[in-house]
Amino acid sequence: MSGPNFPNPIVRWIDHRLPIFTLMHHEMHEYPTPKNLNYWWNFGSLAGIVLVIMLVTGIVLSMHYTAHVDYAFQSVERIMRDVNYGWMIRYIHANGASFFFIVVYIHIFRGLYFGSYKAPRELLWILGVVILLLMMATAFMGYVLPWGQMSFWGATVITNLFSAIPGIGDWIVTLLWGGFSVDNPTLNRFYSLHYLLPFAIVGVVVLHIWALHRFGSNNPLGIDVRGKQDSIPFHPYYTIKDMFGLGVFLIIFSAVVFFMPNAMGHPDNYIPANPMVTPANIVPEWYFLPFYAILRAIPDKLLGVIAMFAAIGVLFILPWLDRSPVRSGTFRPIFKVFFWMLLADCVLLTYLGAKPPEGVYVILARIGTFYYFFHFLILLPALSIFETPKPLPRSISQPVLGSGAAAAAAAMPKENS
């Protein structure tokens, strides 16, 4: 394949020696993309843009932030009151973290519904789960930096999770703290890692996109692209669609940043950290609540911690749990119902994670936890055997162009290329 012919001689000169413009042309311009993608496919590029927003605002915040237990809280207050536009930059960063999770959770559920984790995209999916874990670590450590009450006690509770590991648990916790409780050494290293990990995320995102471009995007029908008639070039068709989605996103994001910037935060984090007094109800940021609910649902410390990590771990092996050859939930009548049940279960767990661990909440959390694992470990493998999928369309163009009824062969196994 010969590279594109660039009119600009400087571009041509560089491209001959470092074919970066050819690469960009292949991967962002002519890159053939299924022509039937719906708006759920906007959230990947959106997540990338939010990551950039976090990097830019974070680097700027670092110019004013002081990572020391005696100054951290005040330095953040100074950012809010005295630094030019500091209030805006911090509110963008703090709310950006929440929106990053909203976008990524939608992106993940999109993948769950349309079977995007299935062959040949298993590794692409796994890299996505790695990004999720890195995001969680980054957001957790970022939340510690303002050194409010929730920062301190969140850090205490989460680092203590590691003490559940038999034998070496206490050693690990002391190593993480650099002392005998969460203190200045802890704050310093969290700041160092909070600066580092987003760049590690950038690296994994590159691998994620590399793996994506190997086979291209999945699509709402979940069938493979058969040829030219099934795809359109990424630019201008999807660049413009992604830009439109970005516009809608930014309207909502700005509304929150400017009119309700503390809606997703916790008031206790405006109280400086006090190692002697635990707030009455410690709740993590909303995006950790389902996992927190799972942790608390189980009355045993070690098992609770294991279940919490397993809730993400199970996503790593998902491609081998759901063995149905049909990707898209559109053609899986029973799977479709259980997909919505799973989503409802996650919403329920999010709600329960914020409630005190007593009475009916504990019982509901146990049911919700059981159902979560039941879905992945029992239901999906069983459905792969017992469910009869609906007939698949023969190609992507067929239903789109409506040429003849969606005459269809009975559900064929998906073709792995």
Added chain:
Amino acid sequence: MAESHAGANRRDFIQVASTTMGVVGAACVAWPLIDQMNPAADTLALLTTEFDISGVEEGMSVTIVWRGKPVFVRHRTEKEVEEARSVDLDDLPDPEVDADRTTNPKFLVMVGVCTHLGCVPLGQKATDPKGEWGGWFCPCHGSHYDTSGRIRKGPAPSNLSVPPHEYISDTVIRIG
């Protein structure tokens, strides 16, 4: 692979030996980079705290700081000591007799950090909830401790820990 696969040849040996040396070398370099995270010398230097208990009246509790953590000192009432001592050990998730947890039965000294995930349990102030056994209650995930600081109910796996401490005079204790 110039030579045949039959048996190990000298090149295989050199490869294994140099890889092994490489791994050992990398581990030696890694250790200082990991160990720097452990408590530094100045952190370790703050290991003991002294406290005068004469001002703590019967029924009163005081919280002091040791190694950046709260330490509870409670001057227990007769009734509390009685309750702590009359428990059947089989009822305890982490069996320990009260006498082993105190030097002077009137004064209970322990680290005020929940053994579940490290919150500070309530029960030091008169108005605090003290849990079902009248000792301490951890609000984070609902652990109940009795008047000897032993876990009775909830997710915490063990009793509130008793720090090493000794009476250096009739009224002064040294913790650590």
